[in-house]
Amino acid sequence: MTRAEQETGVDEDWVLAGRYRVGGPIGSGGMGHVWAAHDLQLDRDVAVKIMHQPTPPAGTPETEELAAAGAADRERFLREIRTTARLELPGVPAVYDVGVDPTDDRLFLVMQLIHGSTLDDLIVGFDTDEPAPLSWCTAVAAQAAATLADVHRVDIVHRDIKPSNMMVHTDGQVKILDFGVALLQGAHALPKLTQLGMTVGSPAYMSREQILGNPVGPPSDIYALGCVLYEMLTGCTPFTESNSRSFRDHHVNTAPPSLRLGRRPDVPAALDDLVLAMLAKAPAGRPSAANVYEALLPLAQAVEGPVDDRDPRRPFLRPLAPRKPRNTTPRARTVPMTVDEAIDAIEQSAALAEEDQLHAAIDLLDEAVARPTGHPAADVEVKLQLGTFLHLAEEHTRAAAVLDEVISQLGDDDRAAELRYEAGVSYAASGELDTAVHYLTAALADAGIEDTFRRDASYQLGMLLPAVGRVADGVRLLESLRPQLVAEFGAESVHVRSLDRRIAQMKKSP
Structure with missing residues (x-):
């Protein structure tokens, strides 16, 4: 498959640099496409940005101009990588890796994958009424x-603040994306002569100085943020382009519109004044980012009632509050899977688990569980695999809950004994010792349990019984297990010595 083909579809075999399995596209910027990917080494989802490759029109050779453009793009992409990497901030996606695609010598950047929604999508979702x-x-x-x-404190200006470059993460945190056109300020980072007069940014959000091609600084980002704040509050940008008035004309000459006298009469006077100041024509008339934060903080905290994990107000109200456990919130109704799709999910997750990608397998099965087929046998098989993989991944709280549900649905299935063992171990790890003892005892009572599971279940149960006040029962069980461990591992093995120490401790306990 060629790279051109890869960039128009999804190739399950596309593994970038031997490490990142590339999935579907999730965005595109001026310098590259952004793809969802999975890091095969660390078993985690990431975002990969791959630099565009300038190509000549069909049938024409590469020109010196095209080669020069490619070199310039490469330098800009490297600058984005360096710029983003130095910003170790909660509001900027973390940089994980950088490299060169060996197939076509293109640079790529591996970043934190932000789960959430872009601000422009959220703005569209609000009702105008x-x-x-x-x-x-x-x-x-x-x-x-x-x-x-x-x-701004480290002399960087973003220059393209707009809703599509801002995301609200699923934990309510706002992330600023795409530092591809960021400008480094300071005595050692003055713009080159060839850069003077260049217009960089997005027309609806560009400050007067950007529109005119004049030098820009932190106030330009404040102007753009003022446009974004105005748009959030009203559903439209401060200025609207028309046949008679361009964005350029508005940003240069039109006074910023008042919120209170226009589209949001309910806006407090202090907020209206702040937005007007952020939209001041002269850069010197705009507040600093720190002053904007201080002015907005009381309003961001003025919330009545609870907020959910995804709400951007959450960090202000409960900054250190733990998030809700994974997958405990109700899911939106989705299209049910077919039985064949459920089988595919089971097989694909098994293949991922074989490659030590348990978390990727779990994510796949989570999505499958959210789309039940309506056929009980198929649905329980998906949950069974999910419960087992959660147990193997040591996500014991979730594993216990899923396995509990599966066991109740399986009935006399031959696999029930092993699942009871897994449930017992998961409940023990979760601190629910009585339930753990119940499941391990039930597993040992099943004649169909395999020898390995019987041995491990006996060991786990023997260790647990003293914790629920049954010391003598625990000693008897472990002493009955000792001959098997001696036969299997040897009398001087670490397994037998550990068992002997534990039995001796238990006998000394009151």
């Missing part, structure tokens, strides 16, 4: 301002 709450809008803007304050 019921706009976004003030506290929601100010929480997003306050988080962005906090990140920009840190970015």
Whole structure:
């Protein structure tokens, strides 16, 4: 499969640099496509940005101009990598790796995969008759301002703040994306002569100085954030382009519109004044990012009622609160799987587990469980595999709950004894000792349990019984197990010596 073919579809065999299994595209910027991928070494999902490759039109040779453009793009991409890598901030995706694709010598950047929604998608989702709450809008803007304050402190200007370059993570954190056109400020990073007069940014959010091609600094990001905040509050940008008035004309000449006198009469006067100041024509008239944060903070905290994990107000209200356990929130209704799709999910997850990608296998099965087929036998098989893989991955709290459900549905299935063992171990690891003892005892009572599981279940149960007040029962069980361990591992093995020490400790206990 050629790279051109890869970039128009998804190739399950596309493994970048022998490490990153590339999935579907999730975005595109001026310098490259962004793909969802899975790190095969660390068994985690990541985002991979691969630099565009300038190509000549069909049938024409590569020109010097094209080669020069490619070199310039490569330098810009490297600058983005260096810029993003130095920003170790909560509001910027973490950089994990960088390399060169051996198939076509293109640079790639591996970053934290942000699970959530872009701000432009969230803005579209609000009803024009019921706009976004003030506290929601100010929480997003306050988080962005906090990140920009840190970015500006190290002499970096983003230059392209807009809703599509901002994401709200599933934990409510706002991330600023795409530093591809960021500008390094300071005495040692002045723009080159060839860069003066260049217009960089997105027209609806560009400051007067950007529109005119003049030097830009942190105030340009504040202007763009002011446009974004105005859009969150009203559903549209401060200025609208028309046949008679361009964005350029508006940003250069039109006074910023008041929220209170226009589309949001409910906006407090202080917030209206802040947005107008952020949209000031003169850079010197705009507040700093730190001042924007301080001004927005009280409004972001003015929330009545609970907020969920995904709400951008959550970090202000409960900054250190733990998130809800994984997959405990209700899922939106989705299209049911067919039985064949369920079988495919089981087989694919098994293949991933064979490659030591247990978490990828679990994610795949989670999605399958969320789309039940309606055929009990197929659905229980998916849950059975999920429970076993959660047990193997030592996600014991979830494993216990899933296995509990599966065991109740299996009845007299031959696999029930092994699953009871897995459930017992998971409940023990989760601290629910009485339930663990129940399951391990039930597993040993099943005549169909395999010898290996019987041995391990006996050992686990013998160790647990003293913790529930049954010391004598625990001693008897472990002493009955000792001959088997001697026969299997030898009298001087670490297994037998550990067992003997534990039996001696138990006999001394009151």
